[in-house]
Amino acid sequence: MTVLAGRDDLTPAGADAEAVAGERHVAAEPLAVAGKRYAAFISYSRSARGAFAPAIQRGLQQLARPWHRRRALEVFRDTTGLAVTAELWPSIRSNLDRSAWFVLLASPESARSRWVGKEIGRWIEVKGPQTIMIVVTDGGCVWDEAAGDFDRAASTAVHPALHGAFGVEPRYLDMRWAHEDVHLTLRNASFRGAIAELAAPMHGLAKDELEGEDVRAQRRRVQVITGSVLAMAVLLVLSVVAGLIAVQQRDLAEVRRQDALSRQLAARSENLDDTDPVLSRLLAVAGWRIMQTPDAHAGLLNALANPSVGGFPGHSGKLNGAAFSPDGRSLATTGEDGTVRLWDPVTRRQLGQPLTGHSGPAQDVAFSPDGRSLATTGEDGTVRLWDPVTRRQLGQPLTGHSGAIYGVAFSPDGRTLASAGVDGSVRLWDPATRRGLGRPLGNPGPVYDVAFSPDGRTLATGGNDKVVRLWDAVTRRRLGRPLSGHTETVLRVAFSPDGKTLASAGDDGTVRLWDPVTHRQLGKALTGHTDNVIWEVRFSPDGRSLASVGGDGTVRLWDPATHRQLGEALTGHTDQARAMAFSPDGGTLASAGNDGMIRLWNPAVHRRLGRPLTGHTGPIRALTFSPDGRTLATAGDDKTVRLWDPVTREETAAPLTGHTDAVLGVAFSPDGRVLAGAGGDRTVLLWDAATGRRIGAPLTGHSGPVYDVAFGSGGRVLASAGADGTVRLWDVRTRRPLGQPLTGHTDTIWTVTFSPDGRTLATGGLDTTIRFWDAATGRRLGAPLTGHPGPVYDLAFSPDGRTLAGAGVDGTVRLWDVRTRRPLGQPLTGHTGTVLRVAFSRDGRLLASTGVDGTIRFWDPEAYRQIGRPMTGSGGSSLGVAFSPDGRTLATAGEDGAARLWGTATAADPVALLCATAGRTLTDAEWSLHLKDEPRRPVCP
Template identity: 40%
Template sequence: MDGKLAPAVQEALQQMAKPWYRPRALRVFRDDASLAANPGLWHSIEAALDDSEFFILLASPQAAASPWVSREVEYWLAHRSSERLLIALTDGAIEWDDRAGDFSREKTTCLPSVLYGAFATEPRWIDLREARRVEQLSSRMPYFRDRMADLAAPLHHLPKDDLFAADIQQHRRTQRLIRATVAILAGLTVLLGVASVEAVNNTKAAIKQQRVAEEQRRIATVRQLAALGDAADALGNPRRAAMLGLAAVAISNNSETKANLIRVVEGTTINSTLIDRIGSVASMAITSDGRTLATGSFDEEVVLWDLSDRDHPVRLGSPLTGAVEAVAFSPDGRTLATGGLKGEVVLWDMSDRDRPARLGSRLATPASWTGLVQAVAFAPDGRTLAIGGINGTLVWDVSDRARPVRVSAPESGAVDSLAFSPDGHTLATGRGLFTVVLWEMTDPSRPVRLGETPEGYQGRAGHAGAVVSVAFTPDGRTLATGSRDKTVMLWDVSDRSRPVRLGEPLTGHTDRVESVAFAPGGRLLATVSQDKTVILWDTSDRSHAVRLGEPLIGHTDWVESVAFTPDGRTLVTGGRDKTVILWDLSDRSRPVRLGEPLTGAMRAAAFAPDGRTLVTGSEDFTVKVWDVSDRNRPFLVGEPLTGHPDWVDSVAFAPDGRTMATGGVDKTVIVWNMSDRRWPLRLGEPTSGSSLSFAPDGRTLAINRLDRTVMLWDLSEHGWPVRLGKPLTGHSAPVEAMAFAPDGRTLAVGGTNNIVLWDVSNRDRPVRLGDPSIDGLELVRSLAFSPDGRTLAVGHVNDVILWDVSNRDRPARLGEPLTGHTDWIESVAFALDEHLLATSSRDKTVILWDVSDHNQPVRLGEPLTGHPDWVESVAFAPDGRTLAASSKTKTVILWDLDPIRNLRSNLIKRACAIAGRGLTLSEWIATIPDEPFQETCSTR
């Protein structure tokens, strides 16, 4: 119908945001051009419509009169949603009648009749009438380009701003490609005049230089993103920091970018963020089983979420529309009550969470009830429903969900919040007059006001603003009230007729408190505010509630509602920033201490290869064997082993677990047969030495001696130690540490100022490698080879240095020292997965390092603290899930590493869950315009 305009629209849609390497951005079928004339024309049109995602109607009086247009529209509405039909007005007029909820039949002149009644609300349409009058249309004309962006945005599933950004980026990329092509052609022309060999060499050099430049640019970009992420985190936006960290990993997936992202993830208690088409969240409710979340928004929609997997909540079905200022689930979770504008309250059957069904008509309210419903609450027995709003409070008997009966109206006047006590006998209503009223609800049809307004409420020592939220503790003895005066108060309501305020008002929020909620145990209170924060309070002592830590930050606008899941492990908050955030209260991303520390004057610890046995050396001259099958409840196996005349400060197992060696401060070493861990047997007599190390084959034991030498012992004869050859000599200082490489061919010996590597392939005649192998060190107290044997970690004063020892004669230092400890390094250990290194220090901490890239190791999270003194040794369990750390002051702490392991293996998913999404196209281009856009988080 629009012979000139239609082709221009088709071309503009196909060219907008088109990558240079594609013929078109979209495939646009036009019914007067894309099909050849044939007898089966309609069947071809049907097939084309079936294959299309959207229908664009160029609306005009001529189109409205066309039977072909009417037939196409009618077919589309019968097989597709009207939401996928876009209208572009080219001539005539369109008028929407709000009262009728349809297009005005009198004033609309350009739509086929089949479209009347097809839309539930007024659809957005594009006005192209001015474009029709232009002789030569171009997609770069501002007016036409703007209209085409309006039309193309839904086709690309992008906001209009993002589409513009994509179009600009693709245009710039095409221009860069053209310039690069011209430059290459010019370069080729020059190359034709020089020798071919020189040309090829120059080309290779240029390509190499370009790659180096590209890599340097990427490094600069990801470090800029890290700096921006740090700034966002410091300003209280960890979600933005996670988005930037995800972009950095997408650009350059290395240990540095992953460690920065881990730091962001570890630094926030946000578990996941829900932003899938949520409006400004006004209220929330969670079912008693914790599986379903309902969010009510100011946009008059209720969105339902499956919380079975807290890390990845799933949106359920389509939003419920209607009155949604307030939501509440019945105790059994089978009914949802929603209340909102114009006094409307609706009950929904939640038997099928994906398809909630409306139960009867809305609850009948008095004619005077035309204002906002601000709160709804079920009594614990599920038979009574109370609503509060601008016009007061109403109570319904909802025993028959399909036929609720209004039974009472306890009070008039604005009610902002309400809550039933756990026994259902009391209803608390928070009013706009700075007061809370308690009602006896034993007979819901006859509520009785209990006592006077609690002493101190009306501006004397109580709230000086409207009470907008109330919550009972699970035992019903305490009531919390949140107010627009920025404070929270706790009340003892054991005697309902005489409430007494407990302690001083809780202060900390800098703006109005919008909602309060107790955790299931009643000892934790959460409050949210228009200051965009969440505060947790310890209410164990009701008269002296204490704030826990700093306020939780993550929302970017007012926080309106708060709720705990029934298990108390997750806090859910929603706000005007159109997000719902799930907060993890168990801190699952950090290593967790397992059980109570093992005590008994312990100075050293080592796991047996079976992972079930832990052996500790003690200051009481004994060696203890522990069963750690249950890491939370270790217990002693058998009696302590004796034989050392002084402290036992070193323990080592042979790889088969059948032989163990222990060393003492008295400079003696004892070898034990551990075939039966209940009855270890001493093998031979103690020998002189302190530090010790088993070769991987378990047949050789290295022991250092007081004369700066190392002696090798053969244990192949049923474990009985037999000296091998002559001592290893030539060490310039006392030996402090030793370690065998995994292949058993190399022994590293460290002392005060150097490390010597020995080739021990021939145990009887070891050969020194290099002279010296690694020099220029001040103090080496610990050594460890990586599982592949190519890297040696050296604890050097306060730092750890990694060395490449793949060429044993020429060790090469790798990267910069690992810094973070503030005192001497006492121990270093690699996990068997090669990517994790643990270091301990006299600063009483343990630090975990990601050494995936040995040239750029990065610290994982904050140091592990809680050790009472020096941490003298660290040891990984064979499966890498547990770390044992022994302290100078007689304790061993076991650390569960599953949190950090799970975080490393699911880093992108966790970061995406926290952020809720990746950077949008427009945000990406505004932040990193020189990098091609990447979708960093898949759609939920």
């Protein structure tokens, strides 16, 4: 078939030159063979898009072209097919009559062209409007449903000759995007799809069938060409062709091998997460360096999200104690082998020879505040002081206890050393003179631990009598009544950095928090360890978290403010974990146990940042960060919107009020100046984010609760969605509706969001569908997306606008390609109930989701895999989630009325961070085992 490019820029003899200014035409060949029929006639204005029609021509010629023909469709174009003649219009009219389709390239220029008008008029007169294809290349094309015609004011691309021609809205192809794309070839997926739309009826095929035919035609061409080349090569230079084929096959085989190896290394890295986190990190980096596949990228993120930094063997037997030096450069441990050892926590190498002197197992260990001395205790009944630099014992052992000594602590000023023994006494020593200070503090039974308060005035002890006792460190008198609550021996005590809280742990499997002033227990006991023995408890340096280790071999982190566990237990020890210490900066947590291993952890991975943000008197339904990240807005059932400083975790202003029912959605304008709230009272309210003052009257129009709001068009437009199944667009400046409500959903709309470029609006709701709308015109874009078998509760665009994530009642997160509207990968599963919210990080590398199961989960949206372990402790169902603009903080909204902030495992350079935390590169043995066929190369510096 042949496409004739009929042109409005042809100037018949005697035509008014002014009427066709800018539309000159030079023709070269006879117009057509008499009687020849054409697939289509293309009408357009040359002055509108000089390169566009040739691109359409080339696309139609090449799409689905059989291998044995030069073109799929013979396209006739002006500079190659029209002769200079005085009777151009009769020739054009003749070819119009012989064409099957009329393709109009609609633009403001063509709408003003009288020759385009003549061609349209002739076509409708002879063939009617049914076979007209409209391709909008510029300007507007808006259908007025009420008038049953094009909107004459808004449709700047529509020629007047088309007004009144159609009874119903015709289908037209929107190619205005082509102005932004200089690559108008079939290699451009968008352009290829548009050509397929045009060519399909010309070939008498559906679009999908035509694209399939094109693929088959290409394959046949490749097969024929390859066959011809091979045949000629065999005849001419058989050896050369054979070599080329061998090279190609070798290269293809190498690519496939590297791809398989990269994926294999990523899988091995994940399998080694708990047992050998250092090797896990190195294999993840190695897989990425070999080939940067989505699986390799997921492997990097997964390794980065693993809180375990590494493990290394310590003593020849069980380990009993651990302590970091004040500068964090060394870690001291004690063990059943009677030695004290110093380690470099970065390289995990032992510093010098072991410190020996105890005649039996060494128990507790503590550095002096200035780091110049180290104190250890042992079952030999002695306290020993050491110089950690020279690794020599300082003077004679401190003796006086009549049995094993299990606890030791320096006072904050370093002038006093306390030790606790099974003889029931606590002894105080002058570490400078190594002499006892006064009489021992007596206890009814064995004492296992001792701790000074941060101000040095109070001493806490725990022992076999199941209570915690407080003493005046100066007068050595007991302070008040004992702290009782434990049902078994108290093994460890620790003060918080501010001295306001005292923690204790013991044989009853609980950790308890106390007010050292009132001697009262704070809240409920912390439970979770599956073994009755908790050997150690320590506060982080900032006091925001509390760590414990126990007989179940796990390390657990707690929020001392809410008494809830932070995340999953840290596992890796194969036997009881007995000792633990935080580095001075809080960036590393060391644990040691009966398995003889020292393990290092990064407690900041997915760690809650400080206490919850409390103030709402009911569930928080939505939250969002301001564009600059300095403010977090939360909205809830108490009818208020509250503003918080995410650093201080304090409210920055009085609650924003005005809604008479729950506030269900909240959004900042792009400049951060305006805050919008969606209410169960059927209204939308606007506030000045700086002053907290209401802006104008409520926006009304919805006939039911409003569930979500979103700003678009640079903050000039606000979209709202609600229970009435409509989306309404508002002019933010005038606070008036923009056009009619957007209808199409058959039930409640839960979520509305704009694409990053502001051109598209996505909505989801109770009718299980996701719908797209043109943000400028309000027109529905294509068919609804389906996939979730139940309601869609939330939607989020990726930062590049190419991916849409949906959260559903089926417990899955689903991803779609925004351009093709097709699902991406398999649904992301893991939540055990409805997924309520989803959010992309700013760089698009992470996707976070929350749900009724109370977990927060992270996903790699490219590899369609969960990253790391889920976070828990969100106070029941997690009803909202938002990333800070810098991607380092995640905020969640709780059913308990509190918002929480979490650190996230994102990094601009995950490879560098993984190498830094691994502290080494692959050994020769590891390389031989995991990459034996690869040439040796650096994985980490």
